[in-house]
Amino acid sequence: MEDKVFRFLQDNALLSPGDDVTVALSGGADSVALLWVLRTLAPALGVTLRAAHFHHGLRGAEADRDADFCQKLCAAWEIPFSLGRGDAARRAAETGESVEEAARVLRYAFLQGAAPGKLATAHNADDNAETVLLHLLRGTGLRGLGGIPVRRENIIRPLLSCTRAEIDALLGREGLSHVEDGTNAEDDCVRNRLRHRVLPLLRAENPALSRTLGRTAALLREEDGFLSRLAAQADAECRTAEGRTAEGWSCARLLGLDPVLRRRVLLGMLTELGLEDPSLVYVGALERLLAAGPSAAVSLPGGRTARRSYDLLTFADTEAPAPLEEQRLPVPGYVALPGGLGGIRCFVTKNLNLRKKNLTTFALKCDMIATLELRVRGRRPGDRLTLAGGTKSLKALMIDRKIPARLRDAVPVVTANGKPIAVFGVGADPAWVAGDGEAAVVIEYEHGRQSAVPASSDP
Numbered sequence: 001m002e003d004k005v006f007r008f009l010q011d012n013a014l015l016s017p018g019d020d021v022t023v024a025l026s027g028g029a030d031s032v033a034l035l036w037v038l039r040t041l042a043p044a045l046g047v048t049l050r051a052a053h054f055h056h057g058l059r060g061a062e063a064d065r066d067a068d069f070c071q072k073l074c075a076a077w078e079i080p081f082s083l084g085r086g087d088a089a090r091r092a093a094e095t096g097e098s099v100e101e102a103a104r105v106l107r108y109a110f111l112q113g114a115a116p117g118k119l120a121t122a123h124n125a126d127d128n129a130e131t132v133l134l135h136l137l138r139g140t141g142l143r144g145l146g147g148i149p150v151r152r153e154n155i156i157r158p159l160l161s162c163t164r165a166e167i168d169a170l171l172g173r174e175g176l177s178h179v180e181d182g183t184n185a186e187d188d189c190v191r192n193r194l195r196h197r198v199l200p201l202l203r204a205e206n207p208a209l210s211r212t213l214g215r216t217a218a219l220l221r222e223e224d225g226f227l228s229r230l231a232a233q234a235d236a237e238c239r240t241a242e243g244r245t246a247e248g249w250s251c252a253r254l255l256g257l258d259p260v261l262r263r264r265v266l267l268g269m270l271t272e273l274g275l276e277d278p279s280l281v282y283v284g285a286l287e288r289l290l291a292a293g294p295s296a297a298v299s300l301p302g303g304r305t306a307r308r309s310y311d312l313l314t315f316a317d318t319e320a321p322a323p324l325e326e327q328r329l330p331v332p333g334y335v336a337l338p339g340g341l342g343g344i345r346c347f348v349t350k351n352l353n354l355r356k357k358n359l360t361t362f363a364l365k366c367d368m369i370a371t372l373e374l375r376v377r378g379r380r381p382g383d384r385l386t387l388a389g390g391t392k393s394l395k396a397l398m399i400d401r402k403i404p405a406r407l408r409d410a411v412p413v414v415t416a417n418g419k420p421i422a423v424f425g426v427g428a429d430p431a432w433v434a435g436d437g438e439a440a441v442v443i444e445y446e447h448g449r450q451s452a453v454p455a456s457s458d459p
Helices: 002-011 029-045 060-077 088-095 099-114 125-138 164-174 190-205 209-239 251-256 259-272 280-290 394-400 405-410
Strands: 020-024 048-055 081-085 118-120 295-300 304-309 312-317 333-336 343-349 361-365 374-377 384-387 390-393 413-416 419-423 440-446
Touching: 002 029, 020 029, 020 099, 029 048, 029 060, 029 164, 048 060, 048 099, 060 081, 081 099, 088 099, 125 190, 125 209, 190 209, 209 251, 209 259, 251 259, 251 280, 251 312, 259 280, 280 295, 280 304, 280 312, 361 419, 384 394, 384 419, 390 394, 394 405, 394 419
Parallel strands: 020 048, 020 118, 048 081
Antiparallel strands: 295 304, 304 312, 333 343, 343 440, 361 440, 374 413, 384 390, 413 419
């Protein structure tokens, strides 16, 4: 396996002599194998090796055991080691992310800070096969079917050509111990169900399934890269139409592109605007704008507006909405917010059963607000909100949630006796939040033409 990894590193130019490489070490079989292989190959590769482990604040004593194992392993192998800690559950409660997503964000933030050079993760061929199937189940394009990339910025994946069976064989041959994450045996997430139930059936038909999907994914990544290069060329040609190099894009030239290429160009525009993994919903909105009359516009997340003026497509900051004036929030009832900012609907339920918790729908305890008047307004100087992680100013919380500064005064703040208890796009005070089965007042924000609450605030 060492030779196989060495060839993979060389073929994909993942490492160069003098590189500083940090292994993301969980203590599991894959990351222990990765650390052992890179430690073995380091002299031949001419690289410096270190390792880092992140404790998510989950899984109690088992997580403490993992951190201790990693620290002792690196001490025994004389590898510099960094340990980070975070509270994934608290972040999830504050942001509306799933616990898994919150853990991933915290982990990579720490690992990037701990890695002065390249960051090596232990994703293997079986992980790649699972990822391709997950994307296929959820619906995707070429990029998703391309699976896990060999590299992304400073992150490299040296084990992508190796299967779990090869990794287990290496551990057995070298007598290497590792720890097991008990949650991997559970079927409470789609990836685990695929791993335990679906993939064994597929491997009965094709024992080399992981390698087969790996080759297919590699081909699709190449084709995705080729189309991306074509899209960049088409984008440049549309930008330079009629000499308008810096102003925008020619609508006629964009409409003249093949639909596949046009979607790529529009996705590129949205990415340039700072939209991370932009939704095809916004691509569709831009395509309709291109085919609209000589003067039309569409609002985009992040406070941007796409505008068509005759043949020219341009993007600009949307005019900032006016600060939200205070008004009573009727229960039950509906309040329309001014300036196309949407509205707020309230209703009472005697037996709360919110299927999806997010930052645009709050359920407050009936008994706590029965005698109080709820009001909604924009933020005010000195406003503070208590969340699971403590109390912070609304300004700091809105910065944390990446709400654009120009929209912050228009974000609806729900108050009781003048005190903020819930802020759309930010969160609600846990002391006021109703649990399943309780009587509750449900408060829902409905997006308008120009939403003060970014769509990305929903988990």
